[in-house]
Amino acid sequence: MSDSATGKSAALTFDLKARCSTSKARASTLHLPHGPVELPIFMPVATQASLKGLTPDQLEETSCRLCLNNTYHLGLKPGQAVLDAIGGAHKLQGWHHNILTDSGGFQMVSLLKLAKITEEGVRFLSPHDGSPMLLTPEHSISLQNSIGSDIIMQLDDVIQTTSPDAARMREAMYRSIRWLDRCIAAHKNPTTQNLFCIIQGGLDLDMRRECSVEMAKRNTPGIAIGGLSGGEAKSDFCKVVDTCTSLLPPLKPRYVMGIGYPEDIVVAVALGADMFDCVWPTRTARFGNAITRYGVLNLKHQRYSEDFGPVDEDCSCTVCRPKDDNAGLAISRAYIHHLAAKETVGAHLLTMHNVHWMLSLMRRARQAIVEDRYPDFAKKFFEDYFGDKGAPGWAVEAMKGAGIDLAGGASP
Numbered sequence: 001m002s003d004s005a006t007g008k009s010a011a012l013t014f015d016l017k018a019r020c021s022t023s024k025a026r027a028s029t030l031h032l033p034h035g036p037v038e039l040p041i042f043m044p045v046a047t048q049a050s051l052k053g054l055t056p057d058q059l060e061e062t063s064c065r066l067c068l069n070n071t072y073h074l075g076l077k078p079g080q081a082v083l084d085a086i087g088g089a090h091k092l093q094g095w096h097h098n099i100l101t102d103s104g105g106f107q108m109v110s111l112l113k114l115a116k117i118t119e120e121g122v123r124f125l126s127p128h129d130g131s132p133m134l135l136t137p138e139h140s141i142s143l144q145n146s147i148g149s150d151i152i153m154q155l156d157d158v159i160q161t162t163s164p165d166a167a168r169m170r171e172a173m174y175r176s177i178r179w180l181d182r183c184i185a186a187h188k189n190p191t192t193q194n195l196f197c198i199i200q201g202g203l204d205l206d207m208r209r210e211c212s213v214e215m216a217k218r219n220t221p222g223i224a225i226g227g228l229s230g231g232e233a234k235s236d237f238c239k240v241v242d243t244c245t246s247l248l249p250p251l252k253p254r255y256v257m258g259i260g261y262p263e264d265i266v267v268a269v270a271l272g273a274d275m276f277d278c279v280w281p282t283r284t285a286r287f288g289n290a291i292t293r294y295g296v297l298n299l300k301h302q303r304y305s306e307d308f309g310p311v312d313e314d315c316s317c318t319v320c321r322p323k324d325d326n327a328g329l330a331i332s333r334a335y336i337h338h339l340a341a342k343e344t345v346g347a348h349l350l351t352m353h354n355v356h357w358m359l360s361l362m363r364r365a366r367q368a369i370v371e372d373r374y375p376d377f378a379k380k381f382f383e384d385y386f387g388d389k390g391a392p393g394w395a396v397e398a399m400k401g402a403g404i405d406l407a408g409g410a411s412p
C-alpha cells in the first residue's frame with residue numbers, strides 16, 4: 001500500500017524537506033491527487049462542501065489548497081446518488097484543490113444522542129425521518145469513494161478521552177483496528193484516494209503505544225491521532241501526541257484531528273505533527289472575533305468603533321491589505337465593528353481573514369523549520385500572542401520537553 005522507506009504511496013508522496021535540530025518539528029511537501037500542499041498545514045472545515053460565508057473562489061484566495069468536508073453531512077444531503085451522478089465533491093463545489101473527508105462516525109456520535117456502537121458499526125436514527133440507520137466501516141468508505149476526496153478517514157470507535165471507563169476505551173481501541181482492516185478491504189480507489197488510519201486509546205499512553213504500532217503495521221499512506229480535543233487537559237493532549245509521533249514511521253504525514261487553537265498547533269508541530277483541522281477560526285469569526293498576532297480581538301466591542309486600522313497590520317489577506325485599485329483604501333476594524341451586529345458581510349470578511357491568518361501562521365512555521373529557527377519562531381509567537389500574560393503553563397512544559405525553553409525568550 002505504501003512504501004515507508006520512500007514516503008511514496010499509490011496516490012501520495014511525502015517529501016520530507018527539513019527537520020528542526022532542536023524539537024521534532026518537520027517541514028515537508030505532500031503531493032496529493034489535486035496538487036502539492038506544504039506541511040505543516042492547517043485545514044479549514046467546509047462542513048457542507050462550503051466554508052460558511054465563503055465562495056470556493058474566496059477560499060482559494062486565502063491560499064487554502066486542502067480543506068475538509070464532512071461525510072456525514074454530504075451523505076445525508078445531497079446524498080450518495082447525487083454525488084455519484086455529479087462525479088464527487090470536487091465537481092459539486094467547483095473546487096479543483098484537495099479535499100479531506102472524515103468518516104462520518106464522529107459527527108454521528110457527537111450530534112446524535114441515540115447513536116449506538118456495535119461491532120457491525122454505528123446505529124442511529126435518521127435526523128430526517130427517524131428511521132433506523134447503520135454506518136458500517138464499509139458504508140463510510142463507500143460514501144467517501146463517492147465523494148472522491150483526496151484523503152479519506154477510516155471509521156473509528158471514538159469515545160471521550162476523559163471517559164473513566166478503561167475497559168470501554170480498550171474495546172474502542174481494538175475495535176478501531178478491526179474497523180481499519182474492514183476499511184482497507186472496502187476501499188475501491190486506493191490509486192486515487194488515500195486512506196488514513198486513526199490512532200485511539202484515550203489518555204492511556206500504553207494503549208496509545210500499542211495502537212500506534214498496530215496501525216503503523218497496516219501501512220496506510222498517512223496516520224491520524226484521533227479522539228483528542230475532547231475536553232482533556234492540554235498537558236495530557238501533548239503527552240499523547242508526543243508518545244504517538246515517537247513511534248510512527250518518519251516518512252508519513254501525521255494528522256492530529258480536531259486541533260486547534262494557534263498555540264495548540266505551534267506546540268504540536270514541535271512534537272512532530274504535520275496536519276491539523278478545526279472549526280474554531282471560522283466559527284469564532286461569526287462571533288466577531290479576529291485572530292491577530294497579538295491575540296484574539298472581539299471587533300464587536302465598542303472600543304473598535306473608531307479604530308480605523310486594518311484587522312491585523314501584518315496580515316496580507318484581501319481584507320487587511322490596501323487594494324491597489326482602490327486608492328490605497330483598506331477595510332478597517334471600525335467597518336467590521338459596524339457590520340458585525342447587522343450584516344453577514346462582517347462575518348464573511350472575518351472568516352477570510354481568520355483562515356488566511358491560520359494558513360499564514362503555518363507558512364511562517366514551515367519557513368522557520370526550513371531555516372532551522374523553529375525554537376525562536378515559537379518563542380516569538382508566544383510572546384506576541386500572550387503578551388504580558390505569558391505562555392500558558394502546559395505549553396511551557398510541553399515545549400521544554402521538546403527542547404524549547406519558552407521562558408527564555410526569543411534571541412534578538
Ligand SMILES: [Zn+2]
Nearest residue numbers: 315317320353
Ligand atoms: Zn487579514
